[in-house]
Amino acid sequence: MNAVDEGRKVEAASTAATEQAEAVQSLYAKRVEIYPRAKIGDRLAWFQKWRWATVWITQIVFYGLPWLTWNDRQAVLFELVARRFYIFGLVLWPQDIVFLTGILIIAAFALFLFTAVGGRLWCGYACPQTVYTEIFMWIEKAFEGDRNQRMRLDREPMSPRKFARKAAKHVAWIAVALWTGYTFVGYFTPIRELGAEMVALQIGGWSAFWVLFYGFATYGNSGWMREQVCKYMCPYARFQSAMFDQDTLIVTYDEARGEPRGGGSRKKSRAELGLGDCVDCGLCVQVCPTGIDIRMGLQYECIGCAACIDACDHTMQKVGLPKGLVRYSTTNAVRNHLDSHAMWRRIFRPRVLVYSAFLLAITTALAVAMSLRVPLKVDLIRDRGALASETEDGRVENSYRMQVSNTTEARRAYTISVSGLPGLTVASETRFEVGPAAVASIPVRLLADAGQVTPGSHKIAVEVRADDDPGVAVRETTTFLGLRR
Amino acid sequence: MSDFTSVFWDYFVAIITVVSVVGCGVFLWSQSKRRVKVGAGPDPDTTGHVWDGDLQEFHNPLPQWWMWLFYITVVFSVVYLILYPGLGTQFKGMLNWTSSGQHQGEVKAAETRYGPLFASYLKMDVPAIAADERGRQMGARIFQNNCAQCHGSDGRGSRGFPNLTDSEWQWGGAPDAIRTSIVEGRKAAMPPMAAAVGGAQDVEDVAHYVLSLSGASHDSVRATRGKEKFAACAACHGPEGKGNPALGALDLTNKTWLYGGTVAAIAETITKGRAGVMPAWKGSLSDAEMHLVTAYVYSLANPGKAAASPPATK
Numbered sequence: 167m168n169a170v171d172e173g174r175k176v177e178a179a180s181t182a183a184t185e186q187a188e189a190v191q192s193l194y195a196k197r198v199e200i201y202p203r204a205k206i207g208d209r210l211a212w213f214q215k216w217r218w219a220t221v222w223i224t225q226i227v228f229y230g231l232p233w234l235t236w237n238d239r240q241a242v243l244f245e246l247v248a249r250r251f252y253i254f255g256l257v258l259w260p261q262d263i264v265f266l267t268g269i270l271i272i273a274a275f276a277l278f279l280f281t282a283v284g285g286r287l288w289c290g291y292a293c294p295q296t297v298y299t300e301i302f303m304w305i306e307k308a309f310e311g312d313r314n315q316r317m318r319l320d321r322e323p324m325s326p327r328k329f330a331r332k333a334a335k336h337v338a339w340i341a342v343a344l345w346t347g348y349t350f351v352g353y354f355t356p357i358r359e360l361g362a363e364m365v366a367l368q369i370g371g372w373s374a375f376w377v378l379f380y381g382f383a384t385y386g387n388s389g390w391m392r393e394q395v396c397k398y399m400c401p402y403a404r405f406q407s408a409m410f411d412q413d414t415l416i417v418t419y420d421e422a423r424g425e426p427r428g429g430g431s432r433k434k435s436r437a438e439l440g441l442g443d444c445v446d447c448g449l450c451v452q453v454c455p456t457g458i459d460i461r462m463g464l465q466y467e468c469i470g471c472a473a474c475i476d477a478c479d480h481t482m483q484k485v486g487l488p489k490g491l492v493r494y495s496t497t498n499a500v501r502n503h504l505d506s507h508a509m510w511r512r513i514f515r516p517r518v519l520v521y522s523a524f525l526l527a528i529t530t531a532l533a534v535a536m537s538l539r540v541p542l543k544v545d546l547i548r549d550r551g552a553l554a555s556e557t558e559d560g561r562v563e564n565s566y567r568m569q570v571s572n573t574t575e576a577r578r579a580y581t582i583s584v585s586g587l588p589g590l591t592v593a594s595e596t597r598f599e600v601g602p603a604a605v606a607s608i609p610v611r612l613l614a615d616a617g618q619v620t621p622g623s624h625k626i627a628v629e630v631r632a633d634d635d636p637g638v639a640v641r642e643t644t645t646f647l648g649l650r651r
Numbered sequence: 652m653s654d655f656t657s658v659f660w661d662y663f664v665a666i667i668t669v670v671s672v673v674g675c676g677v678f679l680w681s682q683s684k685r686r687v688k689v690g691a692g693p694d695p696d697t698t699g700h701v702w703d704g705d706l707q708e709f710h711n712p713l714p715q716w717w718m719w720l721f722y723i724t725v726v727f728s729v730v731y732l733i734l735y736p737g738l739g740t741q742f743k744g745m746l747n748w749t750s751s752g753q754h755q756g757e758v759k760a761a762e763t764r765y766g767p768l769f770a771s772y773l774k775m776d777v778p779a780i781a782a783d784e785r786g787r788q789m790g791a792r793i794f795q796n797n798c799a800q801c802h803g804s805d806g807r808g809s810r811g812f813p814n815l816t817d818s819e820w821q822w823g824g825a826p827d828a829i830r831t832s833i834v835e836g837r838k839a840a841m842p843p844m845a846a847a848v849g850g851a852q853d854v855e856d857v858a859h860y861v862l863s864l865s866g867a868s869h870d871s872v873r874a875t876r877g878k879e880k881f882a883a884c885a886a887c888h889g890p891e892g893k894g895n896p897a898l899g900a901l902d903l904t905n906k907t908w909l910y911g912g913t914v915a916a917i918a919e920t921i922t923k924g925r926a927g928v929m930p931a932w933k934g935s936l937s938d939a940e941m942h943l944v945t946a947y948v949y950s951l952a953n954p955g956k957a958a959a960s961p962p963a964t965k
Contacts (some may be wrong), residue, residue, distance in 0.1 A: 188686050188687070189686070190684050190686055191684065191686075191710075192684050192712065193682065193684060193685060193710075193712055193713070194712050194717065194718045195712035195714060195715065196714070196715045197714040197715065394714060398713060398717065466711075549803050549805075550800070551800050551801050551802070551803050551809060551812070552803050552807075552810070552812070553809075555807070555808070558906035559906075563807075565803050565805050565807060567805075611807070
């Protein structure tokens with residue numbers, strides 16, 4: 167009995183109930199442990215290989231990236247305190263949040279596109295919840311064995327042997343979880359220093375909290391929660407139906423071919439017995455990480471991991487029937503018996519094309535914006551106290567304060583120039599330096615001849631240009647005020 | 652709480668809060684089970700809700716631990732209301748927490764952290780701080796927050812607000828004089844002098860004479876006439892118009908003009924008088940902060956004495 171059936175169970179009300187048999191049903195159900203079977207054949211099955219490939223790729227990137235060095239600093243570091251995001255040669259500032267927005271929009275549209283075409287590809291292969299559950303179940307299998315051994319072990323009373331196995335499993339889980347937490351925090355605080363602090367037991371309070379918090383989340387979600395995260399907590403699982411349509415690739419059971427299911431017999435052929443191709447081996451249910459039976463059709467619990475496809479193909483091969491009784495297909499293809507060519511041609515439907523167009527447009531826009539980005543930010547603010555003042559020699563003076571951010575990692579010299587009014591000059595220092603990835607506040611005083619400036623406001627431009635690269639320049643417009651007499 | 656002086660509101664808040672918390676618990680308990688008819692009516696596997704004729708809502712129960720999470724939030728709110736003041740002002744909470752208390756704690760923590768730094772600067776004399784890069788920057792930040800509104804972000808002042816970067820000082824430019832200006836504030840009182848000088852023509856004559864003192868262009872005939880009337884001004888500005896820092900009387904022989912250097916502007920000053928006010932900062936700023944600002948202002952007017960330093964860098 168799976169978790170769903172458990173909840174649907176109707177408890178008989180007290181014997182005093184009238185003939186109108188009323189019963190009380192709980193709206194909450196006890197979770198029933200799922201024991202997904204890992205081993206299908208002697209070797210890794212086809213989609214199993216793909217899942218392990220994404221596990222390796224994502225985890226090599228995740229665990230490895232913080233250890234790379236670039237420009238004598240950590241290559242990828244999100245320094246929240248200093249508000250600088252280093253990604254290899256790129257230094258992002260809070261003002262660059264628009265790039266993060268762009269990346270998030272790209273991620274969202276990529277998710278929409280992949281879901282419209284291939285269903286829950288993200289859930290089945292790339293989602294951290296799936297990936298870490300896969301790793302944790304591999305560890306579990308190493309200590310407790312596969313499905314049947316684990317079920318037997320859990321039924322046994324506690325014994326030294328059982329305790330040792332369980333304890334070893336949890337120690338291994340916690341080790342992986344803590345290393346994950348440590349790596350995660352290592353993206354926000356230099357990972358080597360963090361490691362040294364941890365070894366010396368001098369880790370700061372917040373760093374320790376986040377290492378433990380993220381470690382606990384990994385341990386809890388991958389070790390204990392597993393499919394419940396997908397079923398009850400994940401919002402994406404809930405709004406994916408908006409991206410699905412009749413032509414979305416999903417893991418489907420070919421009901422017309424498979425039913426009626428049955429074991430068959432050695433004496434008579436399946437056709438003689440009136441049986442479909444499903445031999446009812448139950449392997450598809452045993453391997454399912456969410457404990458469902460794919461033969462009941464598309465269900466919200468299905469994360470699209472394709473484990474049941476591997477299992478069914480293995481069985482079909484063994485009994486000498488064609489593969490693909492459970493396969494990636496679309497509702498339309500199964501219902502209307504489309505061949506694979508007709509099914510794939512339906513990829514070019516408006517939904518997919520619109521998602522692709524948005525994805526392409528935003529990716530292009532982001533790439534262009536990134537390449538045109540100038541590593542210099544200038545903010546020019548008029549002094550509010552004084553609008554305009556007169557100098558000893560009768561000229562008109564306006565004061566400003568200029569924030570100059572050098573977003574490169576080298577000390578740089580800049581020169582200020584002004585334009586917009588005849589005879590407008592910079593009375594303060596025109597040349598200044600700003601340290602690497604630093605902000606300087608520069609007072610700027612502009613002078614104009616009284617004869618050239620009529621009372622009121624005049625549009626002018628102040629340009630800041632790097633001395634060593636004329637391409638690095640920012641023009642800021644502001645106003646110059648003439649004196650009222 | 653001045654709007655809610657009546658005790659009624661304390662009980663109003665407390666009762667609503669308690670009823671809400673208890674209500675949530677009762678609601679949770681009552682909604683965790685349902686009665687279904689067996690045999691007749693809709694399939695117990697569905698909730699009985701049907702939309703669009705055929706769209707049924709299945710009964711998909713949440714896991715049991717999820718319900719306990721809800722009960723934990725109820726327990727949490729009860730514990731929170733016992734510890735913190737969430738039930739009006741009648742019950743202070745067992746921790747006696749207040750927002751002002753937390754603020755004071757943070758101020759105290761900042762004082763223990765930065766106090767020694769400020770104390771070390773309080774011991775240094777003004778020219779030494781002006782030459783010290785960090786001390787100057789600290790002074791600059793205090794200046795930007797408190798002084799720049801009138802004197803400008805570069806300290807160059809504007810009409811009616813003295814320029815602090817030149818060598819002209821209304822009240823004296825020695826470190827002690829600057830500090831007194833900041834600590835005690837200053838009140839300049841140029842009285843309306845029209846009556847003492849004479850008519851409108853006489854006032855303009857004096858204005859021309861004042862312009863002549865600094866070598867600005869003027870009508871020499873009118874200036875000569877004005878010189879006689881200047882005797883009324885000499886009491887404060889001195890017979891030569893050199894001013895008197897003790898009174899805040901400006902030096903009229905230089906080319907800086909606090910209220911404008913045209914005949915019309917000077918005539919207005921003479922006719923109506925001027926009352927410049929620098930507020931006292933004691934009470935608003937600490938001794939060390941005022942000391943640091945003094946050093947910064949000193950460094951503005953004496954750039955040679957302060958070490959040449961790059962602009963403030965964060």
